[in-house]
Amino acid sequence: xxxxxxxxxxxxxxxxxxxxxxxxxxxxxxxxxxxxxxxxxxxxxxxxxxxxxxxxxxxxxxxxxxxxxxxxxxxxxxxxxxxxxxxxxxxxxxxxxxxxxxxxxxxxxxxxxxxxxxxxxxxxxxxxxxxxxxxxxxxxxxxxxxxxxxxxxxxxxxxxxxxxxxxxxxxxxxxxxxxxxxxxxxxxxxxxxxxxxxxxxxxxxxxxxxxxxxxxxxxxxxxxxxxxxxxxxxxxxxxxxxxxxxxxxxxxxxxxxxxxxxxxxxxxxxxxxxxxxxxxxxxxxxxxxxxxxxxxxxxxxxxxxxxxxxxxxxxxxxxxxxxxxxxxxxxxxxxxxxxxxxxxxxxxxxxxxxxxxxxxxxxxxxxxxxxxxxxxxxxxxxxxxxxxxxxxxxxxxxxxxxxxxxxxxxxxxxxxxxxxxxxxxxxxxxx
Numbered sequence: 001x002x003x004x005x006x007x008x009x010x011x012x013x014x015x016x017x018x019x020x021x022x023x024x025x026x027x028x029x030x031x032x033x034x035x036x037x038x039x040x041x042x043x044x045x046x047x048x049x050x051x052x053x054x055x056x057x058x059x060x061x062x063x064x065x066x067x068x069x070x071x072x073x074x075x076x077x078x079x080x081x082x083x084x085x086x087x088x089x090x091x092x093x094x095x096x097x098x099x100x101x102x103x104x105x106x107x108x109x110x111x112x113x114x115x116x117x118x119x120x121x122x123x124x125x126x127x128x129x130x131x132x133x134x135x136x137x138x139x140x141x142x143x144x145x146x147x148x149x150x151x152x153x154x155x156x157x158x159x160x161x162x163x164x165x166x167x168x169x170x171x172x173x174x175x176x177x178x179x180x181x182x183x184x185x186x187x188x189x190x191x192x193x194x195x196x197x198x199x200x201x202x203x204x205x206x207x208x209x210x211x212x213x214x215x216x217x218x219x220x221x222x223x224x225x226x227x228x229x230x231x232x233x234x235x236x237x238x239x240x241x242x243x244x245x246x247x248x249x250x251x252x253x254x255x256x257x258x259x260x261x262x263x264x265x266x267x268x269x270x271x272x273x274x275x276x277x278x279x280x281x282x283x284x285x286x287x288x289x290x291x292x293x294x295x296x297x298x299x300x301x302x303x304x305x306x307x308x309x310x311x312x313x314x315x316x317x318x319x320x321x322x323x324x325x326x327x328x329x330x331x332x333x334x335x336x337x338x339x340x341x342x343x344x345x346x347x348x349x350x351x352x353x354x355x356x357x358x359x360x361x362x363x364x365x366x367x368x369x370x371x372x373x374x375x376x377x378x379x380x381x382x383x384x385x386x387x388x389x390x391x392x393x394x395x396x397x398x399x400x401x402x403x404x405x406x407x408x409x410x411x412x413x414x415x416x417x418x419x420x421x422x423x424x425x426x427x428x429x430x431x
Contacts, residue, residue: 042322043164047171049209049329054079054176056210072177076169086248089241096238204339209332215299216251222295223247223287227265230283234276236269246284252328256312258288310334 034041054075061071116122175182183202187195224247231239242265249261262284270277311331318330350356 039164042325043167044171045322046325046329047168047175049332050168050172051175051179052206052209053213053332054172054210055179055206056214058176058179068180069177072173075176076173086244089244092241200343201340204343205336208335208339212332212335218299219291219295220247220251223250223291226287227284230280230287231265231269234269234279236265236272236276236280238268242268250288253315262288 054072057075058068058071061074062068066074183199187198190198224243226243227246228239228243231242236242245264246261249257251257253260262281265284266277266280269280311334314330314334315327318326318328318333320326322329
C-alpha cells in the first residue's frame with residue numbers, strides 16, 4: 001500500500017487545494033485592482049474611441065505629407081476649438097435669455113393675473129402675487145448662499161474634471177500619433193493568422209467610429225444652417241445659438257435628442273408670439289422628416305446602418321454601464337459590433353412564411369429580384385450576369401480567406417499601420 005492509501009488522502013489533493021486557494025486570492029486581487037483602477041480604465045476606453053474617431057483625419061493629413069504627430073495635434077486642436085465655440089455660444093445665449101426672462105417676470109405675472117381674473121371672474125390682487133414671487137426669490141437667494149458656502153467642493157470637482165480632460169487628451173494623442181507603433185507592438189506577439197484578424201477588427205473599428213463621427217458632424221452642420229435660416233426668417237432672438245443647439249443635440253443624442261433640441265427654439269419663439277412658435281414647430285417637424293428619409297440614408301448608409309430602436313437601446317445600455325461617457329460611446333461601439341457580426345457570422349436564406357411577408361411593394365421587389373436572378377443563371381456566361389445570391393457570397397468575406405496565409409508575414413491594409421515602405425506589422429522591431 002502507498003502512503004496516500006494509508007493516510008486516506010490522495011497525493012494530488014494538497015496541491016489542488018493550494019491551487020484553489022491561490023486562484024481565489026488571484027481573483028480577489030484582480031477584483032480589488034479593477035475597483036481601484038476603474039476610473040483610469042474608463043479614461044483609457046474614452047481615449048481609445050476618440051483615437052479611433054480622429055485616425056481617419058490624421059491618416060488623410062499624413063497622406064498629404066504632414067508628420068503624424070503634427071497632424072494629430074492639428075486635428076485635436078480643431079476638435080477642441082469646435083467644442084469651446086459651441087459651449088461659449090450656448091453660454092452667452094443662456095445668460096442673456098435668463099436675464100431677459102427675469103426682467104419680464106413682473107410684467108408677465110401682471111398680464112397672467114389679469115387674464116385669470118377676466119376669464120374666471122376672480123379678484124386676485126397683483127400685490128399678493130408679487131409678494132409670493134418675492135418670497136420665492138428669497139428662497140432662491142438662500143439656496144444660492146448655501147451653494148456659495150460649498151465653493152470648495154465645487155472647485156475640487158472642477159479641478160477633477162480638468163485633470164481627467166487633460167489625461168484623456170494625453171492618452172488620445174499618444175494612441176493616435178503612435179497608432180502604427182502600437183499596432184505593431186501588439187501584432188509582434190501574435191501568430192500571423194491572429195494578426196490578420198486583429199488588424200481586420202481594428203480596421204472595422206476605425207472605419208465605423210470615424211465614419212459615425214464625421215457623418216453626424218455633417219448632418220449637424222446641415223441641420224444648423226437650415227434651422228438658422230428658419231429662425232432668421234421668423235425673427236427669433238439668438239438664432240445662431242438656437243440653431244447650433246438643435247443641430248448638435250439632434251444628431252449626437254439619438255431618438256430623444258430631436259425633441260430636446262427642438263423644444264428650446266419653440267419656447268424662445270413663443271416669447272415673441274404664438275404664430276412664430278407654431279411655424280417653428282412646423283418647420284422642425286418637416287425638416288426632421290426630410291432628414292430621416294432623404295439626408296440620413298444617403299450620408300450614413302456606409303457608416304452607421306442601425307435601427308433607431310437598437311440605437312436607443314444601445315444608448316440606454318451604455319448609460320447604465322458607464323454613465324454619460326457610455327451613452328456617447330454606445331453608438332460607435334454598437335456600429336463596430338454590428339460590423340463584426342456581419343463579417344464573422346454566416347447568414348442563410350429564410351424559408352417562406354406568412355409571418356415574414358412584408359408589404360406588397362417589398363414582395364414585388366423580391367419577385368423581380370428572383371426573376372432577374374433566374375434569368376442571369378439561365379444566361380450563364382453568355383449574359384455575363386451573376387445571380388444576387390452568388391454575388392453576395394462572393395462579396396462577403398468568409399472565414400476561409402482569413403485562414404489562408406497563416407505562415408506568411410501579415411501586410412494589412414489599415415491606414416497608417418506601416419510607418420515606412422519596408423516595415424510591416426509583423427516585424428519584430430522595438431516598439
